[in-house]
Amino acid sequence: MRTIQRIEGGQPPSPFTVGALATALDVAPEAVSGASAHPGVDDRPRGDDDAPHVPAPEVSFPDAVRQAARRWGDFEGRASRSEFWYALLAVLVIVGALAALDERLGAAALTLFLIPLAAVGSRRLRDTAQSPWWLLFVFAPMGFVIPFTLMAMPGKASGTDDS
Numbered sequence: 725m726r727t728i729q730r731i732e733g734g735q736p737p738s739p740f741t742v743g744a745l746a747t748a749l750d751v752a753p754e755a756v757s758g759a760s761a762h763p764g765v766d767d768r769p770r771g772d773d774d775a776p777h778v779p780a781p782e783v784s785f786p787d788a789v790r791q792a793a794r795r796w797g798d799f800e801g802r803a804s805r806s807e808f809w810y811a812l813l814a815v816l817v818i819v820g821a822l823a824a825l826d827e828r829l830g831a832a833a834l835t836l837f838l839i840p841l842a843a844v845g846s847r848r849l850r851d852t853a854q855s856p857w858w859l860l861f862v863f864a865p866m867g868f869v870i871p872f873t874l875m876a877m878p879g880k881a882s883g884t885d886d887s
Contacts, residue, residue, distance in 0.1 A: 727741055732781055733781050733782075733783065733787075734781065734783070734787075734791075736757075737756070737757065742756050742757045778881060779802070779804070779851055779878070779879025779880060779881060780801075780802035780803055780804040780807065780847075780851045780879055781804055782804045782805065782806040782807075783804060783806050783807050783810070784806070784810075785810045785813075785814075787807075788806060788807040788808075788809075788810035788811050788814075789810065789811060789814045791803075791807055791811075792807070792811035792814070792840055792843075792844050793840070795843065795844075795847075796839065796840040796843060797839060797840075797843055798843055798847070799842070799843050799846040799847065799856065800847070800850075801847050801850070802847050802848075802850050802851035802879065803844050803847035803848040803850075803851055804848075804851065804879060805848070805851075805875070805876065805878070805879070807844065807847075807848070808844050808845065808847075808848035808875055809875075811840070811841070811844045812841065812844075815834075815837045815840075815841060818833055818837070819833045819834045819837065842859060845859050845871065845875065846859060848875045849871065849874060849875060851879040851880070852874055852875065852877045852878070852879060852880060853880040854874050854877075858870060858871045858874055859871050
């Protein structure tokens, strides 16, 4: 069960696991592993084409930081609540620490982190079935409240309608 949870969380399965799952499901190993160009390595962004109808899985703090660093300019796909909030927390800690040393360092770090924050925010809004254009509200006075409220909502399966 834990192995399946790790695979669903985005970790690539080992060749042994792929073989065992393929045997148990009576399918070709390529169907289980996603036919990656490099067996055992899966560089596809989570939540994109493989399962667009499923909300993004929750991740741990180190995984969220790693994912944000790896997908710093990727505005497509989905990001879970934990991925967004942990990435934001990491940025706030880094910027705060640098600003405590020197105000200019904090401002420079914040400027560098704007694109990665916009990327993970865009993916998070997609996971809540909202338009990434809501991020533009952060430029209005107190406008961050609207996108942050939307980002706190649980992820939705695409194609669902709550009305």
